[in-house]
Amino acid sequence: MKASDFGGRVPSGVGDIAYGFSEDDMWGRTKHSEDDAVGELITHLQLNGALPNPGEHLGYIGMLVESEVPVPNVGEMIREIVSGMEEIHSPLPDNFLPDTGADVEELEDEITQVFGKWMTKHGKWLTFAALEDVRPVMMPELKGGGT
Amino acid sequence: MKASEYGGKVPADVGGCVYAFSEDGEGDGLFHNTAASEDAAIEGLIDDFDGEVMPEPGEHLGYIGDLVEAYVTPPDAGGMIDEIVSNMKNRHGELTNDFLDCDAAQLKELEDEIEKVFGGWMTRNGLWPKCPSIKNVRAVMMRCKKGGEK
Numbered sequence: 085m086k087a088s089d090f091g092g093r094v095p096s097g098v099g100d101i102a103y104g105f106s107e108d109d110m111w112g113r114t115k116h117s118e119d120d121a122v123g124e125l126i127t128h129l130q131l132n133g134a135l136p137n138p139g140e141h142l143g144y145i146g147m148l149v150e151s152e153v154p155v156p157n158v159g160e161m162i163r164e165i166v167s168g169m170e171e172i173h174s175p176l177p178d179n180f181l182p183d184t185g186a187d188v189e190e191l192e193d194e195i196t197q198v199f200g201k202w203m204t205k206h207g208k209w210l211t212f213a214a215l216e217d218v219r220p221v222m223m224p225e226l227k228g229g230g231t
Numbered sequence: 232m233k234a235s236e237y238g239g240k241v242p243a244d245v246g247g248c249v250y251a252f253s254e255d256g257e258g259d260g261l262f263h264n265t266a267a268s269e270d271a272a273i274e275g276l277i278d279d280f281d282g283e284v285m286p287e288p289g290e291h292l293g294y295i296g297d298l299v300e301a302y303v304t305p306p307d308a309g310g311m312i313d314e315i316v317s318n319m320k321n322r323h324g325e326l327t328n329d330f331l332d333c334d335a336a337q338l339k340e341l342e343d344e345i346e347k348v349f350g351g352w353m354t355r356n357g358l359w360p361k362c363p364s365i366k367n368v369r370a371v372m373m374r375c376k377k378g379g380e381k
Contacts, residue, residue: 154318156311168304173364181358191352198344199311206337210330214323 086150087209090200094150095213103145107218110146121145122221136223146218151210156199158192159183233300234359237350244298245363248272252279252293254368269295273371286373296368301360306349308342 088094097114103121104110105128115121125143129135136142162183170176182188203209234241250264250272264279266272276293277285286292312331319330333341353359 151319151323154315154322157314160314161306161311164307164310165304169301172304173301173360176360180360187352187356191349194348194352195306195345198341198348202337202341202344203331206333208331208333210319211327 085153085155085196085200087204088150090204092200092204092209093207093211094209095211097148098150098213100148100213101145102148102215103143105143107144110144110215110218114148118145122224125221126223126226138223138225140223142221142223144218145221146215148213149216151212151214153203153210155192155196158188158195161195162188232303232305232346232350234354235300237354237359239350239354239359240357241300241359242298242361242363245300247298248295249298249365250276250293250295252276254294254296265298273374276371277373288373288375290373292371292373294368295371296365298363299366301362301364303353303360305342306345308345309338311345312338312341 086092100114100116101118101121102110102114103125104113105125113121113124115124122142122145126135129142160183162181166176166181166183169180233239244265247265247267248269248271250266264272264275266275272295273292276295279293312333316331
């Protein structure tokens, strides 16, 4: 589940492109587009006189996305309820409270709704974006044939 | 949480009693006889002697227990939060310390909402326990009958 599914605050920067010279060096460096991110990598390397040749490794880019929060584990919740009841009541019938199936999916949807709304109401969503699809980028051919 | 709090079906014998000459110390296992009331349970105990030597007034007659609605443990909202935080840490590494931190009032609000949804789901799907629980197991002594008879 995500903040945007429940009217929660989406971290700024979501949708931007992060870039860096290594995979561990990408936080705090963002641009609005992949082209701009690649341009920044080129500019920085140009200033340092270390521009690679076309086709050689230039750096890394990745997408900033909304962090996905796992939905509550309702199957586990049910198993804990059954276990708690067995401590009080001794063994229960096998079919007491199924922990899988369509009925449980229906309950999971409802509890996810409760959870998501509660997170929005109390501002509990993550305030930072997640980095996904990190990949290396190669030095492009520059216009005019220059490097 | 109980069926009656959420419009669920309450087992028919709730409100009655169970009785037996002996019990296993756990309040269960030996109660196969049900009666509509404590007086009816005592009558049942007396009937069970069926020709054998009856206890004297004040002597042990048997045990009775009350049939009450089974209590269903409510969902553990705090445990659900802990699991989500733990899953997030596995995915994203260390998170900010206050992720999903909440005060007692916020947790209570979440617990109440989840309980309401869970209770409604139990009712809709007919999942409340079909058997009652036995509570308040107590020994009963032979009473004096009216007019001083045993």
